[in-house]
């Protein structure tokens with residue numbers, strides 16, 4: 001913040017875009033890996049917001065946009081980033097209220113699955129498969145590109161959004177409303193429903209379905 005102020009003399013905008021994660025089932029994540037993702041996505045965002053505010057925006061106003069993710073149905077396979085991005089969604093709301101009196105607006109953008117060379121490279125040899133696998137889960141039946149996210153960010157930074165703060169704009173072609181990419185294997189581990197006539201009906205329809213299969 002100090003070097004930006006020295007160079008430009010002001011900080012009108014902050015976009016917390018740097019971030020990411022690795023893919024792993026939650027039970028296989030080390031404490032260090034969990035912490036690295038929380039540090040990058042949640043703690044990094046908080047510290048950048050705090051520094052921009054204290055160094056400039058507190059006395060002069062400004063606009064902040066936080067980039068989060070489609071974690072609205074949880075984020076199985078990337079639980080660390082889901083937790084961090086949901087926390088940033090909530091942080092955005094707290095700061096919108098705390099800093100309103102300084103003329104600071106702060107909003108989030110939640111992208112769907114967005115393809116770029118650099119994003120794909122993070123997942124090494126699995127990148128192309130991982131991103132291709134996501135296509136059927138987009139109502140658009142294609143992935144987005146960064147050029148479809150940046151206009152939303154520019155809008156929120158601009159005077160056209162002067163009356164918007166504490167909001168999260170989903171830019172995901174409806175992906176968050178559609179079904180999850182995570183497959184739950186067939187299992188019979190769930191606790192039995194309590195005995196009674198409704199459970200009898202449940203067993204009956206399940207038996208009928210089975211016999212038709």
Ligand SMILES: CCCCC/C=C/C(=O)SCCNC(=O)CCNC(=O)[C@H](O)C(C)(C)COP(=O)(O)OP(=O)(O)OC[C@H]1O[C@@H](n2cnc3c(N)ncnc32)[C@H](O)[C@@H]1OP(=O)(O)O
Nearest residue numbers: 019020021022030032033036037040113119122130131134
């Ligand atoms: C198609 C599905 C898309 C889903 C939608 C989301 C897409 C995107 O977000 S695209 C953006 C793509 N960009 C990234 O994901 C950036 C990836 N990199 C990072 O965010 C960071 O490098 C980091 C948070 C993963 C790690 O940060 P850093 O502080 O630099 O920490 P280290 O590299 O030293 O790692 C610390 C620790 O973390 C564990 N770990 C790191 N990478 C992996 C991995 N690939 N697999 C398993 N575990 C990993 C590990 O425990 C590391 O410690 P050491 O074991 O001592 O190395």
Ligand SMILES: NC(=O)C1=CN([C@@H]2O[C@H](COP(=O)(O)OP(=O)(O)OC[C@H]3O[C@@H](n4cnc5c(N)ncnc54)[C@H](OP(=O)(O)O)[C@@H]3O)[C@@H](O)[C@H]2O)C=CC1
Nearest residue numbers: 017018019020040067068069070111112113114115118119
């Ligand atoms: N692509 C997608 O499908 C989605 C992306 N997002 C999020 O959007 C943002 C931009 O991602 P995208 O452009 O797709 O991917 P990129 O991998 O191209 O960009 C990620 C950026 O984050 C920076 N970064 C990663 N870890 C750290 C760290 N520990 N400290 C500082 N900077 C870091 C990287 O820096 P460097 O180049 O130096 O490594 C890179 O510039 C990220 O927060 C991402 O998680 C959210 C939802 C979906």
